[in-house]
Amino acid sequence: SQVLLSQQCWHERILQSVNLFTFADGYTQVVERLDGPITIPESPSTHPSLYQPDTNDDFPWTHPPICTPRLPSINSKLCIYTNTSFSNNRGISIFTTPSLALSFANLPAFKDPTVFTSNSINTPSNTWQTSHLPNRGIGMLASRPLVFKDRVTAYTPAFLAFLETDLGTAEREKYWRAAVQRLPKKTREMYEGLATLYGVESVKYQDVVKANAFQVEVRGGNHLALFPETSRFNHDCAPNAQYIIDPDLLTHFVHVTRPIKEGEEITIAYTSPLDTTSHRQSHLQNAFHFKCSCARCTSSSTDTTLATVASYQTSLNDWSPTSTASPAMAEHLLDLYRQEGLEGFMDVPYGFAALAYSGVGDEAMARKFAEKAREACLLKDARGVSQGLAIWEGMLEEGVEKHWSWRRRV
Numbered sequence: 001s002q003v004l005l006s007q008q009c010w011h012e013r014i015l016q017s018v019n020l021f022t023f024a025d026g027y028t029q030v031v032e033r034l035d036g037p038i039t040i041p042e043s044p045s046t047h048p049s050l051y052q053p054d055t056n057d058d059f060p061w062t063h064p065p066i067c068t069p070r071l072p073s074i075n076s077k078l079c080i081y082t083n084t085s086f087s088n089n090r091g092i093s094i095f096t097t098p099s100l101a102l103s104f105a106n107l108p109a110f111k112d113p114t115v116f117t118s119n120s121i122n123t124p125s126n127t128w129q130t131s132h133l134p135n136r137g138i139g140m141l142a143s144r145p146l147v148f149k150d151r152v153t154a155y156t157p158a159f160l161a162f163l164e165t166d167l168g169t170a171e172r173e174k175y176w177r178a179a180v181q182r183l184p185k186k187t188r189e190m191y192e193g194l195a196t197l198y199g200v201e202s203v204k205y206q207d208v209v210k211a212n213a214f215q216v217e218v219r220g221g222n223h224l225a226l227f228p229e230t231s232r233f234n235h236d237c238a239p240n241a242q243y244i245i246d247p248d249l250l251t252h253f254v255h256v257t258r259p260i261k262e263g264e265e266i267t268i269a270y271t272s273p274l275d276t277t278s279h280r281q282s283h284l285q286n287a288f289h290f291k292c293s294c295a296r297c298t299s300s301s302t303d304t305t306l307a308t309v310a311s312y313q314t315s316l317n318d319w320s321p322t323s324t325a326s327p328a329m330a331e332h333l334l335d336l337y338r339q340e341g342l343e344g345f346m347d348v349p350y351g352f353a354a355l356a357y358s359g360v361g362d363e364a365m366a367r368k369f370a371e372k373a374r375e376a377c378l379l380k381d382a383r384g385v386s387q388g389l390a391i392w393e394g395m396l397e398e399g400v401e402k403h404w405s406w407r408r409r410v
């Protein structure tokens, strides 16, 4: 059946910006309540029943979980699950529900220890180095020329936390701190050295997450994930790299979307580059406390181009007899995306080109662009769960001539 293209092939949300804490009015509460300790059992536990289910080999944790009381909104407790030997002693700490902990334990990331070495995950790629940059803290620079689809980074998180709103700031801070402090020294120190937004020591562990976390959905549970190395990518509204999170491998990958010179900064997008400049600016300011001064934010033509993009997309979605859509319009749309530096977001314009060529009965061109749309989706959708990927795979498998759009505009 006919589909309208609008959404990018993304299933995880863009870099996280939840309001975990309210400094303006919650600060007094923070200071008062941080004094109360949570009790952390010694490791290994003197109460094996605390953390060793007797019949369950899905239990890869090296410490006894530390749990909150039952939280009303999720009707479950949250516990800290740590595995210090995870991925060659990199370690991982997860603050989640007992049932989601079991789901984590059943992921290939935990079940198959070879998965990381065989996929070159958590190993140096010799493509980047960090550097202090004017007005933007630390950033990632290309250590050699890079081309489309080159892999820049592939790392697992040091820390994941279930996204909840039940805990007070101080309570949450205690659990998160305990979780991070259980990590191997090197990993913990990387976490503790990351950028913060507020620089307030009493809420440091949440501050690091607020400035650096990505959102990852594992078996329906939303988690914030902190990837230490990956946290050094700065933002650009026309980024030259695109990230993707594979929930089965618990791995964050960054790939190049257009040629990058040696020494050039490698950037990703923290906010949708298809939003208007004021929308992007306010999101970056509110969530990450900086004013974006990238080429698109300082150009006077960006919003006009975005309006043209939107009107072309409306026309290309119009399959009525009076539609003005054509392959030429779809090609123009592709040019606009490239002009704006949106090479990492091309699944929608490639898709429109595939449909527009199919609509006029050009099988070869429709196939070419369907393949490109499919490839662009895969840059953003590791497990092929988005609707977009299914559309292009369907068109390629069944044949363009069988597609609903075939010769619809002749």
Ligand SMILES: C[S@@+](CC[C@H](N)C(=O)[O-])C[C@H]1O[C@@H](n2cnc3c(N)ncnc32)[C@H](O)[C@@H]1O
Pocket: 135, 136, 137, 138, 139, 194, 195, 197, 211, 212, 231, 232, 233, 234, 235, 236, 288, 289, 290, 291, 292, 293, 294
């Ligand atoms: C995920 S961290 C990126 C790495 C960070 N620069 C560092 O020193 O660790 C996010 C923070 O970096 C800074 N940042 C990222 N992109 C920026 C940009 N385009 N311009 C200015 N600051 C930026 C902001 O302070 C933001 O809160």
